[in-house]
Amino acid sequence: MEYVQRKRILLNMAISRHSTIAHAAYLDLIRSLEDEVVSDIRGTPTRVQRGERTYWYDTYRVGSEVMKRYIGEDSEELRGRLERLSELRGDADERRRQRSRLIRILRAERFMSVDPGTGSLLASMEKAGVFRLGGTIVGTHAFRLYEGELGVTYGFEDTAMTDDLDIASFERLSLALADTISPTLQQVLSDFSFEPVPKLEPEKVWRWRQTRSNLLVEFLTPSFEEEEGLRPLAALGVYAQSLHYLNYLVAEPINAAVPYRSGVLVRIPRPERFAIHKLIVADRRQTGPDCLKSVKDRRQAAFLIQILAEDRPDDLADAYEVAMRNGPNWRKRLEASLSREPEISEILTGLGR
Numbered sequence: 001m002e003y004v005q006r007k008r009i010l011l012n013m014a015i016s017r018h019s020t021i022a023h024a025a026y027l028d029l030i031r032s033l034e035d036e037v038v039s040d041i042r043g044t045p046t047r048v049q050r051g052e053r054t055y056w057y058d059t060y061r062v063g064s065e066v067m068k069r070y071i072g073e074d075s076e077e078l079r080g081r082l083e084r085l086s087e088l089r090g091d092a093d094e095r096r097r098q099r100s101r102l103i104r105i106l107r108a109e110r111f112m113s114v115d116p117g118t119g120s121l122l123a124s125m126e127k128a129g130v131f132r133l134g135g136t137i138v139g140t141h142a143f144r145l146y147e148g149e150l151g152v153t154y155g156f157e158d159t160a161m162t163d164d165l166d167i168a169s170f171e172r173l174s175l176a177l178a179d180t181i182s183p184t185l186q187q188v189l190s191d192f193s194f195e196p197v198p199k200l201e202p203e204k205v206w207r208w209r210q211t212r213s214n215l216l217v218e219f220l221t222p223s224f225e226e227e228e229g230l231r232p233l234a235a236l237g238v239y240a241q242s243l244h245y246l247n248y249l250v251a252e253p254i255n256a257a258v259p260y261r262s263g264v265l266v267r268i269p270r271p272e273r274f275a276i277h278k279l280i281v282a283d284r285r286q287t288g289p290d291c292l293k294s295v296k297d298r299r300q301a302a303f304l305i306q307i308l309a310e311d312r313p314d315d316l317a318d319a320y321e322v323a324m325r326n327g328p329n330w331r332k333r334l335e336a337s338l339s340r341e342p343e344i345s346e347i348l349t350g351l352g353r
Contacts, residue, residue, distance in 0.1 A: 015307055016153040022109035023151035025102045029257045032095050032102070033265035037071070037132065038081040039088040039095075047074065050176050056082070057179075070133060070179040099262040106259045112144050112154060117192070117213065118165070119260030124188050125167075129181040131267045133235040134173045136253045138220065138246075139166040142268040143300050145256040149271060150307055163213075168220040168250045171242075174235040184237050189217065204230045204239040222247035245284075245330070248323060249277040272312065272319035275304035279337040279344075280323070280330065298337060302344050309347045317351040 043060025046068075054074035060067055072078050081088065107113070114122070118141075125131065137145070141164075147154055194208040194217060207218040221231050223242035230239045249269050258264040269277070282297035308316040323330050338345035 015310070018109055018111070018147075018151045018153055020151075022105060022111070023148075025105040025109075026111075026148035026151070026257060029099055029102045029106075029148075029259070029263050030255055030265070032099050033257055033263050034077075034255060035081060035088050035095060036092070037265065038078075038085060039092050041071065041082075041085060041089075042069075043067075045071065045082050045085070053176075055177065068179065070129075070177050072132070096262050103259045103261075103263060106148075110153070111259055112147055114144075114258060114260055116260075117210075118215070119258060119264065121165075121188075121192050121217075122258055122266060123260060123264045124191070125185075126264050126266065128183055128185070128188050129179075130167065130185070130236060131265065133177055133179060133181055134169040134233075134267075135167045135236060136169060136250045136267040136269060137166070137256075138168045138249060138269060138274075139164060140296075140300070141165055142256075142274060143304075145258070145266070145268050146271050146274070146304065148259075149254070149256060149268075150304075150311065152307055163215055165215065165217045166220055167217070168222075168246060169233050169236060169240070170247070170250065171221050171231045171233060171240070174221075174233040177235050180235055180237055186237070206230060206239045206241050220246060222250065245277060245280050245333075248280075248326065249273055270315070270319070271304055272308050272315045275301045275308060275316070276319050276323045276334070278304075279341075280333040283333040283336040298341055298344075301337075302341060305344050305347055309351065313351055316348075320348050320351065 041058045043058055046057050046059045048055050048057055048068075056071040056074060056078060058069040058071055060069075113119075125135070131137075136142075144154075146152075189208045193211045194215075195211055196205040197207045197209050197216075206220075207216060209216050219233060219236065219238050219240040221233060221240035221242050223229075223231075223244050223246070225242075228242050228244060231242045232238075233240050251273070253267045253269055256266050256268045258266055268274075278297045278301035282294045282301065285294040285297065305316065323334060338348070
């Protein structure tokens with residue numbers, strides 16, 4: 001009986017595609033938003049080497065003081081935009097009109113939208129620099145944005161609904177960038193009627209709740225120690241709850257576009273890593289107060305794995321192999337979740353054939 005019910009869930013999550021026009025519009029929206037990041041440069045782009053990584057900064061003067069504003073990590077794509085800086089600065093108004101047209105296409109295609117409150121909050125966070133400085137949206141808000149990345153429709157609203165906004169970043173990256181958001185996150189959240197959730201250590205706040213709704217904003221960071229304690233995120237100016245397995249999820253995130261007003265550029269995990277990580281998290285939540293979330297985790301994982309096995313099988317296979325090589329605890333979590341989802345287990349084990 002349980003097998004039949006699981007099979008029915010998978011059949012109800014059959015893949016339905018957006019039109020090629022809508023998918024192209026989404027990708028064009030991301031490219032335009034990425035152009036916008038470079039067009040905002042005030043001074044001279046300069047490269048800074050930190051360890052094995054190279055970063056670009058906008059260097060300019062304010063009075064007698066030299067300021068450095070982080071642009072992004074070095075890549076061929078970013079270098080190409082920097083070479084077109086004069087052109088991008090001159091096309092800002094036209095790009096904004098073009099993005100509004102692209103979002104109308106997405107709305108006509110019935111892309112999932114965000115409510116005005118969440119959209120406005122994400123826009124303010126983007127403007128302050130949260131996503132530019134390493135912040136990555138995780139959880140169900142990230143899951144919703146794979147609709148555009150993968151060009152698929154969601155026919156099960158309950159799995160894509162949430163009152164939580166989770167943002168993760170690496171502590172070391174946040175420190176290495178040597179830049180901070182402005183205005184502060186405390187000011188941004190206060191403007192949207194968020195208040196710190198009381199803690200025993202009020203100076204180490206990592207979660208805020210909106211007083212006029214159920215929306216909860218939490219900040220997370222990977223834990224590389226046995227304890228999952230609170231750690232500072234210097235660039236974002238907040239503390240974050242550290243969690244095991246999170247480093248796998250937020251490694252090498254990708255850009256995503258929120259279809260709100262003329263678009264909001266955010267960062268989300270790679271979909272293949274999100275799917276595998278959900279299987280790990282599902283087992284952690286199998287007992288205790290979050291047990292109901294375990295079912296939701298597995299449903300999101302199952303949906304994405306079906307799509308990725310068809311569209312990006314090599315990426316999915318690599319993500320699965322990396323997780324399985326990360327040690328016995330990782331394998332134990334994955335195998336426990338997959339024992340409850342034999343169809344998904346069959347897909348993953350068959351990727352290498």
